[in-house]
Amino acid sequence: MTTSLETEPDRTPTRGILISFYVTSIIFNVCLIAQLLTVGVAYFNNPAWWNIHVWLVRGYSGLSLVLLGWSFLAPFSRRIRHLAASLPILLGLQFSSIHLKSPLHLEILHPLIGFTLLYVSSSLVHRISSTLSSSNYHNNQI
Numbered sequence: 001m002t003t004s005l006e007t008e009p010d011r012t013p014t015r016g017i018l019i020s021f022y023v024t025s026i027i028f029n030v031c032l033i034a035q036l037l038t039v040g041v042a043y044f045n046n047p048a049w050w051n052i053h054v055w056l057v058r059g060y061s062g063l064s065l066v067l068l069g070w071s072f073l074a075p076f077s078r079r080i081r082h083l084a085a086s087l088p089i090l091l092g093l094q095f096s097s098i099h100l101k102s103p104l105h106l107e108i109l110h111p112l113i114g115f116t117l118l119y120v121s122s123s124l125v126h127r128i129s130s131t132l133s134s135s136n137y138h139n140n141q142i
Contacts (some may be wrong), residue, residue: 013074013075013076013131015132015135017074018128018131018132018135019132021067021070021071021074021076021128022125022128022129022132024063024066024067024070025067025121025124025125025128026125027060027063028060028063028064028067028087028121029118029121029122029124029125031056031059031060031063032060032114032117032118032121033118034056035053035056035057035114036114036118038050038052038053038056039053057091057094061088061091064084064087064088064091065088067084067087067124068084068085068087068088070084071084071085076131077127077131079127080124080127080128080131083120083123083124083127084124086120087117087120087121087124090113090116090117090120091117093109093113094110094113094114094117097109097110097113098110
């Protein structure tokens with residue numbers, strides 16, 4: 001009779017990795033909200049805010065790649081990886097929709113993609129928050 005004491009490795013990220021990823025995803029999300037607010041101010045009140053809108057995306061878009069890389073380096077769930085992978089894709093579509101001129105007027109998709117980006121980013125924050133909560137529960141059980 002053979003018994004195996006080997007167990008599968010724990011695929012749960014460490015608490016430090018979770019918290020760091022969570023904080024980074026919150027920063028990304030807050031930047032998106034700020035960008036949404038600045039475009040509203042630029043459109044409805046003061047066009048000078050448009051420069052801040054553009055500056056923001058150039059400043060925080062690199063975080064999407066950081067989150068993507070981090071999601072594959074650390075043992076995150078498939079759902080978190082998919083959400084993180086969606087961020088740079090959606091940002092790429094954002095850049096394309098506003099900069100590529102075509103007879104189909106694809107720039108009309110720019111705000112829709114932006115709201116999708118905000119939804120995905122918020123979902124990522126929520127998913128990481130849930131993961132943190134469940135890791136707290138499991139740590140308290142030990």
